[in-house]
Each structure stands twice: as C-alpha cells, then as structure tokens.
Amino acid sequence: MTGRRILLIEDEHIVATALSRALCVWGAEVVAMAASVEQALALLDTTPGIDCALLDINLRGLLAYSVADALIARGLPFVFTTGYSAPTIPDMYRHVPVLQKPFDPEEIFTALFPAEAGAPGESQPQRRVPRGSPETLDA
Amino acid sequence: MADPSTLNDVHELRAAVDLIGLGRYRSDPLTQAIEWDDRLKAMWGLAPDAPVDLGVFLAGIHPEDRERVHAALGQSVDPDGDGVCDIEYRVVGVNGDGDRWVATRGKTVFEAGRVVSFHGVVFDISERKRAEHSNMILIAELEHRTRNLLAVVDALAEQTLASCETLADFAVPFRQRLATLSRVQGLLSRGETSPVMIGELVELELRALGAEPDGHRIVVDGPEVALPPRSVQILALGLHELATNARKYGALGTPNGTLSVRWNVTSDERQRHLALRWEEDGIASRRAVPIDTDRVGLGRTLIEKSIPFQLDAETRLEIAHDAVRCDVRVALERSDTLPTWGALG
Numbered sequence: 001m002t003g004r005r006i007l008l009i010e011d012e013h014i015v016a017t018a019l020s021r022a023l024c025v026w027g028a029e030v031v032a033m034a035a036s037v038e039q040a041l042a043l044l045d046t047t048p049g050i051d052c053a054l055l056d057i058n059l060r061g062l063l064a065y066s067v068a069d070a071l072i073a074r075g076l077p078f079v080f081t082t083g084y085s086a087p088t089i090p091d092m093y094r095h096v097p098v099l100q101k102p103f104d105p106e107e108i109f110t111a112l113f114p115a116e117a118g119a120p121g122e123s124q125p126q127r128r129v130p131r132g133s134p135e136t137l138d139a
Numbered sequence: 140m141a142d143p144s145t146l147n148d149v150h151e152l153r154a155a156v157d158l159i160g161l162g163r164y165r166s167d168p169l170t171q172a173i174e175w176d177d178r179l180k181a182m183w184g185l186a187p188d189a190p191v192d193l194g195v196f197l198a199g200i201h202p203e204d205r206e207r208v209h210a211a212l213g214q215s216v217d218p219d220g221d222g223v224c225d226i227e228y229r230v231v232g233v234n235g236d237g238d239r240w241v242a243t244r245g246k247t248v249f250e251a252g253r254v255v256s257f258h259g260v261v262f263d264i265s266e267r268k269r270a271e272h273s274n275m276i277l278i279a280e281l282e283h284r285t286r287n288l289l290a291v292v293d294a295l296a297e298q299t300l301a302s303c304e305t306l307a308d309f310a311v312p313f314r315q316r317l318a319t320l321s322r323v324q325g326l327l328s329r330g331e332t333s334p335v336m337i338g339e340l341v342e343l344e345l346r347a348l349g350a351e352p353d354g355h356r357i358v359v360d361g362p363e364v365a366l367p368p369r370s371v372q373i374l375a376l377g378l379h380e381l382a383t384n385a386r387k388y389g390a391l392g393t394p395n396g397t398l399s400v401r402w403n404v405t406s407d408e409r410q411r412h413l414a415l416r417w418e419e420d421g422i423a424s425r426r427a428v429p430i431d432t433d434r435v436g437l438g439r440t441l442i443e444k445s446i447p448f449q450l451d452a453e454t455r456l457e458i459a460h461d462a463v464r465c466d467v468r469v470a471l472e473r474s475d476t477l478p479t480w481g482a483l484g
Contacts, residue, residue, distance in 0.1 A: 012287065013373070013445035018294030021301075035449045058283070060449075061369060083286035084279055102290040 002027035007043060007053040009067060010081065011035040011060050015101075019054070022105035036060050040067045044074070052112050053078035057089070068093055079111045162261040164245070168216065168254045179261055182239060184232030199237075201229035215247050216254050222247035224257075227264065240268040284327075288320065291372075295320075298437050312383070312437075318347065319379040323372045334365035337374075337413060341400050344378040350391050350398070357391075361402035364413050370450050370469060377446055377454075380438030381417050381465055389463050390419035397421050404471070411471040416464065423461035442467075 006023060008030045010016040020030040032047045034040035036059050044050065044067075053071055057064055057080050071078045079097045080089065089098065097111035109116070156163065162179025166172065173196065177187040183199040185191065200208055208228050215224035224245040231237045245259025295316050303309045322343055326335045341359050342352060352359040366374065382391065390396030402415035439456065442465060446452050451470035457463070 011449050012291055012294075013448040014294040014298065014376075014441070015287075015290045016448075017440070017444075018297045021297070033448070083283035083290070085282055085286075101286045102293045 004028040004051045005031045005049050007032050007034070007040070007047065007050045007076075009034045009040045009053060009059065009064065010056045011058075019105060023108070026105060026109065028109075037062055037064055037067055040064070041070055044070055050076060052076055054108060055080055057082045057084075065090065065093070068096065077112050079108060156260065159262065162263075164259055164261065166257045168257065182230055182232070182237075182241065182261065182263060184234050184237055195233060199230055199233050201231050204228040212245075215245060216257070218249055218252045218254070222249060224259065238265070239263060240265045288324070292317065292320065295437075298440075302437050315383060316376065316379065319344065319375050320372070322347065323375045326375075327368060327371060331368060334368070335371045337361065337364045337366055337402060337415065340366065340371065340375055341378060344375060344382050345391075345400075347379070348382050348386050348391065350382065350386070356397050358397075358399040358401070360399070361415070362404060364402070364404055364471070366413075366469075367450075367471060370452075373441070373446055373449055374467075374469070377442045377467070378417075380441050381463075384438055385419055385463070389422045393422055395421040413467075413469045413471055415467045415469075417467075418465075419463040420461070422463070 004027075006028055008016055008020060008023075010019065010033070013035070016033050016035075020033065023030055031050060032043040034043050040055075040059070053067075053076055055064055055067055055071070055078050059067075068078070068080070079099055080093070081099045081101060081103070083101050085100060089096075099107055099111060160178065162182055163176045164179055165174045171193065173191045173193065175183075175185075175191045180187060180189060180191065183191075183195065185195070189195075197205055197209065208226060211224050211226045214220055215222055224243065224247075227240060227242045230239040230241050232239070240263070241261050242264045243259055243261045245257055247254055248256045248258070296313060299313045299316065300309055303312075326340070326343070329335075338359065338361060345352060345357065345359070350357055385391040385396075385398060390398040397420050399418050400415065401418075402413055405412045405414055442454050442456050446454050446467065446469075453466075453468045455464075455466045457465070
C-alpha cells in the first residue's frame with residue numbers, strides 16, 4: 001500500500017479526516033477529498049496520479065454511481081463504503097468490494113489489493129498518536 | 140324461512156363483507172361467465188354496469204403480476220389440488236392508472252372431479268403494503284444513520300484522542316461531543332415534518348453547558364430558520380465547540396464576558412443563505428487560549444474545515460485576546476440538501 005495515492009470520497013469530514021490519517025499511517029496518501037458527486041468528478045479530472053479511490057455510495061443524499069462509472073472508465077480500483085447493511089447496488093457493480101461503516105482501514109487494502117494484503121515484506125503500520133504520548137495513553 | 144331472531148350465516152357474512160369492504164366474484168368455467176359486485180368493479184376502475192370477462196380481469200392487473208396471477212388461477216382449477224387461490228398482486232385498473240395492491244382468496248368448487256364454479260373475495264391491501272414499504276425504508280434509513288453515526292463516533296474518538304496529552308484529558312471532551320451527537324439524534328428523530336430550527340439548536344448547545352440566554356449577557360437572536368436536515372449534526376458539533384471553548388476560555392467563563400449569537404437570512408437570485416455570527420467580548424481577563432490553539436484543535440478543524448467541506452458553507456473564525464468572533468454562512472434549500480430519505484445506497 002506504501003505510496004498509493006488515494007481519492008477519498010466521503011461526505012462526513014470527521015470520518016474522512018480520520019480515514020485519511022489512518023491511511024497515512026499505512027503509508028498511503030490521500031491526495032484529494034471530495035464530499036459530493038460534483039467535487040469527486042472534478043477532482044478525478046484535475047488530480048494527477050490517483051491510484052485508487054474510496055467511494056461513499058451516498059453523498060449528500062445522492063447516489064454516487066456516476067463517480068463509480070468515471071472510476072471504472074479510468075480503470076482505477078475502488079471500494080464502495082456505505083452505512084446500509086444490504087445496499088441496493090446495481091448488478092453492474094457486483095465486482096466492486098463493499099465496506100460497511102464503520103470499518104477498519106486495513107480492510108480497505110485487503111479489498112483494493114487482495115494480492116498484496118498480508119504478503120510477506122508488506123510493512124506493518126506504525127501505530128502512533130500524533131502530538132500525543134502513546135506510552136501514557138496505553139498505560 | 141329462518142327465524143329472524145337467531146343468527147343467520149348469510150346476513151352475518153354479508154355484514155362482514157361490508158365491514159371489511161371485500162369485493163366479491165363468481166365465475167362459471169363452463170360458460171366463462173364472470174360476475175363481479177360493484178365494489179370489485181370499482182377496484183378495476185369499472186362502472187357498476189360494465190361487463191366483465193377474463194380479458195377485462197387480466198387487463199386491470201399490473202403487467203408484471205399478470206402471469207403469476209394467471210398461473211395461480213390455473214392451479215386452483217386443478218382437480219388434484221385443494222382448489223384454493225390465495226394470492227396478492229397489484230391492480231392498475233382497466234385505464235392503467237391505478238395504484239393498488241389486493242389480496243384475493245378464491246375457491247374452486249368441484250363435483251365429481253369437474254370444476255363447476257369458482258367463488259372468492261378481493262381485499263384492498265394498498266394501505267398495508269404502503270406501510271410495509273415505508274417501514275422497510277425506515278429500517279434501512281435507521282440502520283444507515285446508525286452506522287454512519289458509529290463511523291462519526293469512531294472518528295471523533297480517534298481525533299479527540301489525538302488532541303489529548305493524557306488519557307485523563309480525553310474523557311470530558313469526548314463525552315461532551317457524544318452528548319452533542321445524542322442531542323442531535325433527539326432533534327432529528329422528530330422527522331422531517333418538524334425541521335430543526337437554528338434558534339433551538341443554538342439554545343440547546345448553550346443550555347447543555349449551563350448557559351441560559353438572558354437577553355443581556357447572553358443574547359440569542361434571529362428569525363426562525365429551518366435547517367436542512369443534513370446540516371444539523373455538523374452545525375451542532377461546531378456550536379458545541381464554540382460553546383465549550385467559551386466556557387473554558389471565553390465569555391461563558393467570566394462574569395464580564397458577553398456572548399451574542401445572531402443570525403439572519405440573505406437571498407440572491409436562486410439561493411437563500413443563513414448567516415450566523417457568534418461573538419464574545421469582555422474576555423480579556425480570561426486566559427486567552429481559545430479553541431484549543433495549543434493542541435491539534437478538533438474544534439477549530441470542525442468549524443474551519445468540516446462545515447465548509449460537507450455543507451455548502453463558508454466559515455471564518457477570529458480569535459483575539461479579548462474577543463472571539465465566528466461567522467458561518469450556510470446555503471439553505473438546494474437540491475443537494477434534500478434528505479437521504481429513500482435514497483438507498
């Protein structure tokens with residue numbers, strides 16, 4: 001996962017920020033965050049070097065399948081994230097992995113790059129709490 | 140003649156049929172004659188004197204259900220079966236513009252293994268179907284909200300922790316943020332017929348910290364404005380951060396401090412905006428370390444980043460040694476502020 005450049009599409013900023021930090025711990029980089037279909041489509045056009053994406057199916061009350069189509073057209077791997085346990089995802093997206101919230105960031109890599117997940121040599125994340133003191137927190 | 144003072148099956152059945160509003164039918168497979176009562180004809184959009192045949196019957200059924208109904212009828216005239224036809228289906232009526240669900244139960248009468256007649260009743264179950272459907276949506280929506288809320292709580296915990304020096308510092312701000320989320324759920328559970336007003340949200344967050352608007356030291360003032368449902372949670376969190384900061388470092392923590400929260404609605408051609416100003420004065424005597432400028436600053440992030448990111452909004456937060464001012468401008472009523480109701484995904 002190290003070095004992967006991720007487009008994060010999620011309309012809850014707090015969730016997006018936490019995910020972004022977690023991904024950073026895993027060595028990936030969130031290069032752009034979008035909260036709406038419009039923003040996501042615009043960022044796809046203007047952000048260079050996106051490797052993959054996380055796509056919340058429901059953005060500001062609208063379904064985000066047009067973003068999924070744009071990602072597929074560009075051949076970019078992505079995962080759906082959703083709050084619905086049985087999301088009514090159209091058949092044409094059957095191959096797209098779905099993560100139900102809340103999920104562990106590690107699941108993203110397993111879903112996006114199953115071939116690499118858990119492979120020997122894959123660096124383990126350095127769990128840390130920025131600007132805090134992990135020793136105190138773990139005590 | 141039956142004794143009029145005793146129970147009589149025919150009269151009581153007639154009453155039951157009328158009470159429930161059942162439509163009745165009878166058909167003769169030999170002559171293909173079909174007889175419907177007025178109530179059943181009305182369900183198919185037919186006048187009381189309109190003739191009925193198999194074609195009319197099938198034409199009034201929703202095209203997607205037609206085959207299924209036909210098959211069920213076929214089965215019920217099988218002499219080896221029980222002769223019962225028990226099925227629910229949609230009726231569009233002969234004009235094709237109806238929107239109705241019916242349940243029917245019919246029974247074939249056999250004599251010596253031959254069909255002699257088919258009788259039954261039809262019950263309009265549209266209301267039940269609509270209730271079932273809206274229940275299904277409600278449950279899915281509830282789950283969606285719950286899971287999203289858990290994701291928010293998860294992220295809040297993570298980020299509150301990140302801004303704490305010790306675990307002891309974590310408990311109070313985290314619990315307070317949870318309490319804000321909890322209050323928001325209470326407001327949102329009223330449903331969309333009773334939208335959340337900006338005034339009540341401001342007062343709710345102030346009162347939660349023991350600050351009672353008194354029209355003098357604490358002024359809350361502005362017109363009634365309904366908030367887009369999607370904006371309520373993040374605005375509440377932002378207001379909570381301002382209020383808790385004011386209590387720790389600002390106007391709510393000093394006798395000379397004043398707080399005013401005022402708003403109005405501005406409009407241009409196509410868009411209405413809520414413009415709110417939070418203003419604290421007279422706080423010079425307090426230790427001026429507002430909005431956790433000494434730490435990672437979840438409060439500041441919520442106001443400066445989260446609100447503009449997820450709403451169509453602009454915010455500005457200014458902190459001076461003797462005053463705090465926060466401006467929030469949020470778009471009201473836009474197509475993308477429609478609630479997620481029913482948009483399952």
